[in-house]
Amino acid sequence: MAALLTLSRLIDATTEFIGKAVSWLVLAAVLVSAGNAIVRKVFDTSSNAWLEAQWYLFGAVFFLAAAYTLKQNEHIRIDIFYGSRSKQTQDRIELFGLLFFLMPFCLLMLWLLVPYTLEAFHSGEMSAAAGGLILWPSKALILGGFVLLTIQGVSEIIKRIAIMNGLMDDPNPHLASHAPLDMAPEVKGDNHA
């Protein structure tokens, strides 16, 4: 189990690093898109490559950060039932979901995405728009996202089993509802003191 937990920590660190790193691409997407808008207005021209770069960047953000979001327990859930269960039941639901909801989906997608991406890579397929970008990197992003999500799923399974056996504390215990989108935890502190 210790070896598995080490593996899980390694996975967590990787996905968190990637998740935070790709978050800078949001800023890049903002700047590219604002730049496109200005160029289009001022010079009355536009480049399909740069227009496509916007959603390439955003695609990289949300696909590659999905694993990090899973690790942070921020994929939203409907907790009308879940929220009122005991911790033990919640853990069981969590493990069930990981094994029967998340993993089959991820594995199926890997099985479909590998040939999908390879085909685009070998054919050197280009975007249909004139002057557009080459397609396979965007498809590889989807594949990359699901690879990360799959290994994060493995890490979550390891952690959940460890939590259920009392080997570790839950790093993200479920709150009454999904955590507010506040950026810094300090807002939860009492400012009236």
Add this chain to the structure above:
Amino acid sequence: MLEFIAQNMAPIMFASLIIFLLLGYPVAFALAANGLFFFAIGVELAPYSGGEITLFWPLLGALPDRFWGVMSNDTLLAIPFFTFMGLILERSGMAEDLLDTVGQLFGPIRGGLAYAVILVGALLAATTGVVAASVISMGLISLPIMLRYGYDRRVASGVIAASGTLAQIIPPSLVLIVLADQLGKSVGDMYAGAIVPGMVLTGLYMLYVFGLTVLYPKSAPALPLEARTLGSGVVSFIVMAVIVIALTWLLEHFLVPSQGDNAGILATSAGILAAYFIAVADKVSGFNILSRLTQQVIIVLIPPLALIFLVLGTIFLGIATPTEGGAMGAVGALVLALSKRRLSFDLLKQALAATTRLSSFVMFILIGARVFSLTFYGVNGHLWVEHLLINLPGGQLGFLIVVNILVFILAFFLDFFELAFIIVPLLGPVAEKLGIDLIWFGVLLGINMQTSFMHPPFGFALFYLRSVAAKVPYIDKITKLRTEPVTTAQIYWGAVPFVIIQVIMVCLAIAFPQMIMRYKGDAETNKGSIEMQLPDIGKNSTKPMGTGNTPGLELAPLGMPDTKKPATPAAPDLSQPPKFN
């Protein structure tokens, strides 16, 4: 038995989706799992279904392309842009400044702080699509002040939670982007349709506060004299306001011949800029002709207003697409935060990480919904929903009432993202068949879904407010008095009147579709011509915005014969609001 299941796959699948979701595992993956599970069953049962099920294994191969379609969708790019913009503004202290100043402006009248919260809520809503941030900052800043000066706790918490949810309906809201995408309409039109209802709703909130102060003056008292830190000087504010409005009016008349419809927006921008320069000049030069209150109000209020004009103005004028507007707004927010010297590296990093996580969970719900819909359409689920809804008594009105009641109930335990991605694609085609304008329909649903944030006991806005409101008695910083905490029951009861207002607003929007139909601009005035919803290329960039993800929602391509034109004169005109009377 097998035949029975095979021929009733759609209802069975939908019922079990509810169970899958209620289990409490993240929605995105529960949706996908439900889709895949029934895909497998569907393929096996297809031979027994009498043609009802059109699923076969190779169809799964369509999934990567469907995901790729989600990714290459320009419209949804606006989601991270507006989220990021809102978070930067929030964290650079805009909410604090606004609440302090507007609170001082309205403080001297009864219910003043409540009006300030509603107005600031609407202003924040117009810069961001994020509910959480507004509620949290208003809960942190305004709630203690309201409690200090004797506001009824239910009124105070209700006003804050409800005003925070205005971000859902006042453009540039995320829910409107998602709704436009799911209904295959342009985001710009959706924004234009939502702006009047958003303002009317803000007005209704204020009317409610006014009614309270008349009936129960003690529930929302005026600020005592010693709390008016900026002094008085309302007269100079009113004079200033009159000057600016006069200037705007004159400019508009001057500009109308050359600029046409855009004159109003241009003149307002000019008037507001003029006010800003006068106030800054007055302050810097030391003349201080204006009162301190006026200076402060103008200087604090104008930058966000300018940003709102930059974003919404350019979208409405057709200069920018909503995506471009979002990007410009985000850059504008960064510039504002920089100029206030409040932009730190840490703040930027946090805002980016929060935007990333929000984008990821929203987009993955959409990914999950794509898996679900692949199967659901394969078992003719859309036809099942259509049969259920299209034969409702009362035609359009009956449909709207039933759908709104349904959404209102679902909003008790579903978030708006779930509603928008799961329910709306099923309802949209039926609404279109009934001749309901989809922008009108979308805005109606948007107002209705706003209640999902306010419904006790699961409303997220209430939850956010709970997380920042005092839970134990505390000593007030100014009055040094022991102040009782806000109980959860008070937060719940405070929200109830606003949920009722929301229902009233939905009824108003059904009764007076003109509020929303304004988005068509001139088209409304030259009636008679059958005007179809074409992707307005002129307004958007190189690609049409309505990406028509949902089968059956494809827009008629430009230049094609108008296939959707009513076949007979008696058929309903799809482009006009129905008349009920």
